[in-house]
Amino acid sequence: MDRLTRTEEEWRQRLKPEEYVVLRQAGTEAPFTGEYTDTKTEGVYRCRACGAELFRSDAKFESHCGWPSFYQPADSDAVVLIEDRSHGMVRTEARCARCDSHLGHVFTGEGYDVPTDQRWCINSISLTLEPAQR
Numbered sequence: 001m002d003r004l005t006r007t008e009e010e011w012r013q014r015l016k017p018e019e020y021v022v023l024r025q026a027g028t029e030a031p032f033t034g035e036y037t038d039t040k041t042e043g044v045y046r047c048r049a050c051g052a053e054l055f056r057s058d059a060k061f062e063s064h065c066g067w068p069s070f071y072q073p074a075d076s077d078a079v080v081l082i083e084d085r086s087h088g089m090v091r092t093e094a095r096c097a098r099c100d101s102h103l104g105h106v107f108t109g110e111g112y113d114v115p116t117d118q119r120w121c122i123n124s125i126s127l128t129l130e131p132a133q134r
Helices: 008-014 017-025
Strands: 043-047 053-056 079-084 091-096 102-108 118-122 127-131
Touching: 008 017, 017 102, 053 118, 079 102
Parallel strands: none
Antiparallel strands: 043 053, 043 127, 079 091, 091 102, 102 118
8 A cells, every 4th residue: 555645734734623633633533423433334434534445334333332333444454553552541543554544443352243353443533434336
């Protein structure tokens, strides 16, 4: 995947302020407020910042955590995982491999009935949904 590099000023011009806070400053949208939290539309979820394919609807599941949850990315190279020690805890941050935008966090071992035992907890504002063609 080709890397996309922009200056922070370019990102500020391209993204809405609330998108910039999450995608470029690792913010988090409020739970149960995101556009895709309860969406069941079939399709591909892309990075809102660069358009890279990140997740597919067939890997989305209801975790009732307040954010869209997936059990795996569309491709193992689509997302980069980084140790996150902010807020007094250790978590695994998920970022877009193409543009390095913050997506959310990955949690393992929570007991959800999914093939990977992972919950990719992703901010709706980090994504755009491209519905499947019928």
